[in-house]
Amino acid sequence: MLIRLKVNDEWRTADAGPGASLLHVLREQLGLLGTKNGCEQGECGSCSVWLDGELVCSCLVLAAQAHEREVRTVEALAGPDGLHPVQEAYLEAGAVQCGYCTPGLVVATADLLARNPSPSEAEVREALSGNLCRCTGYVKILGAVHLAAQRLRGRTA
Amino acid sequence: MDILLPRTLDEALGLKSKHPEAIAFAGGTDLMVELNLGRRLPRMALDIYRLPELRQWYIQDGTLFLGAGMTYSRIIRELPEFTALAQASRSVGSPQIRNRGTIGGNLGTASPAGDALPVLAACDAEVVLARDGDRTRTLPWHRFLVGPKKTAIEPDELILGARWHVTRGPGSFSKVGRRNAMVIAIASLCLVLDEDRHAVRVALGSVGPTVLRAPEAEAFAADALAGAGAWGDPAAHVPPQVLEAFGERVAAAARPIDDIRGTAAYRRHACAVLARRALRWALEDRLPGPGGGGPASRGARC
Numbered sequence: 001m002l003i004r005l006k007v008n009d010e011w012r013t014a015d016a017g018p019g020a021s022l023l024h025v026l027r028e029q030l031g032l033l034g035t036k037n038g039c040e041q042g043e044c045g046s047c048s049v050w051l052d053g054e055l056v057c058s059c060l061v062l063a064a065q066a067h068e069r070e071v072r073t074v075e076a077l078a079g080p081d082g083l084h085p086v087q088e089a090y091l092e093a094g095a096v097q098c099g100y101c102t103p104g105l106v107v108a109t110a111d112l113l114a115r116n117p118s119p120s121e122a123e124v125r126e127a128l129s130g131n132l133c134r135c136t137g138y139v140k141i142l143g144a145v146h147l148a149a150q151r152l153r154g155r156t157a
Numbered sequence: 158m159d160i161l162l163p164r165t166l167d168e169a170l171g172l173k174s175k176h177p178e179a180i181a182f183a184g185g186t187d188l189m190v191e192l193n194l195g196r197r198l199p200r201m202a203l204d205i206y207r208l209p210e211l212r213q214w215y216i217q218d219g220t221l222f223l224g225a226g227m228t229y230s231r232i233i234r235e236l237p238e239f240t241a242l243a244q245a246s247r248s249v250g251s252p253q254i255r256n257r258g259t260i261g262g263n264l265g266t267a268s269p270a271g272d273a274l275p276v277l278a279a280c281d282a283e284v285v286l287a288r289d290g291d292r293t294r295t296l297p298w299h300r301f302l303v304g305p306k307k308t309a310i311e312p313d314e315l316i317l318g319a320r321w322h323v324t325r326g327p328g329s330f331s332k333v334g335r336r337n338a339m340v341i342a343i344a345s346l347c348l349v350l351d352e353d354r355h356a357v358r359v360a361l362g363s364v365g366p367t368v369l370r371a372p373e374a375e376a377f378a379a380d381a382l383a384g385a386g387a388w389g390d391p392a393a394h395v396p397p398q399v400l401e402a403f404g405e406r407v408a409a410a411a412r413p414i415d416d417i418r419g420t421a422a423y424r425r426h427a428c429a430v431l432a433r434r435a436l437r438w439a440l441e442d443r444l445p446g447p448g449g450g451g452p453a454s455r456g457a458r459c
């Protein structure tokens with residue numbers, strides 16, 4: 001079926017197969033490969049995107065449900081001036097190893113900091129609890145989140 | 158697979174009556190796993206996520222109505238004074254899942270491990286069902302949830318939501334799992350004190366074919382609190398033996414099995430521990446001052 005959705009501020013049309021997920025459409029139809037396919041069960045968070053402003057696992061959204069909706073992916077984070085502060089912080093803190101989980105974690109981090117600019121350690125852990133990383137041990141990731149929070153607060157102060 | 162995208166409840170009920178085989182789904186967090194893994198491909202699916210009628214909650218004449226499309230995230234944000242419900246919602250999956258998963262999905266999937274279900278059971282919820290032609294009916298939770306992943310819904314019906322009489326008194330939801338997040342309960346428990354009726358209500362998840370209440374344990378606890386004078390006086394001393402015996406009685410009501418997540422014996426033990434703790438928390442929450450749970454939990458509602 002043909003669906004029309006606004007992806008990263010641009011209206012796009014895609015042909016979603018029967019039972020296809022939003023993840024499948026983003027990657028296979030629209031060529032947005034930043035969103036990763038890790039588990040297709042909502043367990044790993046690698047496919048996290050915003051759907052109408054809410055963080056979701058795109059593997060658990062039927063593509064048809066995104067019809068006439070707004071999707072933002074990790075590709076929308078970097079601007080003309082370069083990387084998003086969250087992306088910068090992940091690089092600087094060494095929070096990226098194999099990189100497969102990174103887009104999902106970056107998106108989840110940006111979502112958290114937009115809602116809560118000064119999260120506690122517990123709040124960070126809860127916000128990232130839907131994202132799995134099998135390389136880093138999470139310590140560097142938590143460091144990156146706090147670094148990004150500091151930077152973003154500095155920006156708005 | 159054909160996908161039906163109705164814009165109103167009436168339209169959805171008409172479609173469901175015409176296509177009773179269509180699978181109704183909202184957030185899709187259960188359905189999509191099955192589709193992605195190729196476990197099933199229904200011929201037709203009916204998206205009820207957008208229906209405004211299902212996305213609301215309200216309190217009318219002392220009764221809370223919780224629309225089937227209420228997501229766990231919205232419950233946490235909008236209904237924090239319903240402590241046990243908010244706690245159960247916060248223990249579902251991850252933020253991403255809580256943004257999509259709904260109460261209606263929990264009811265429709267009817268997994269014995271559905272996190273919101275012990276809360277609905279402890280609150281004596283009714284499930285509101287609708288079919289085409291403005292016809293609705295309600296079933297008490299135990300007549301709706303009839304077995305593992307089995308409900309009493311008719312093929313031409315949709316779940317409108319759940320409702321229950323709002324009661325005053327502390328309550329909690331707790332669960333045992335192998336990690337802190339993203340976990341399916343090995344055992345879960347909701348306990349509510351009904352201050353007005355002097356009743357204790359306790360429901361168990363993941364330890365039976367469906368959610369269970371523990372009526373004998375409930376009656377025991379209510380009598381013991383009355384015996385200690387605790388209903389009238391939150392500061393009255395409730396002997397530790399009462400908590401111990403309550404835990405054992407709750408465990409006796411469980412009907413657990415061994416499975417990949419835990420043994421029956423462990424689950425039964427967990428029920429006793431959860432029950433003991435939940436009753437202690439509830440009693441502490443009633444106390445004024447720094448020892449108690451503070452105004453938020455004292456004002457808790459079911």
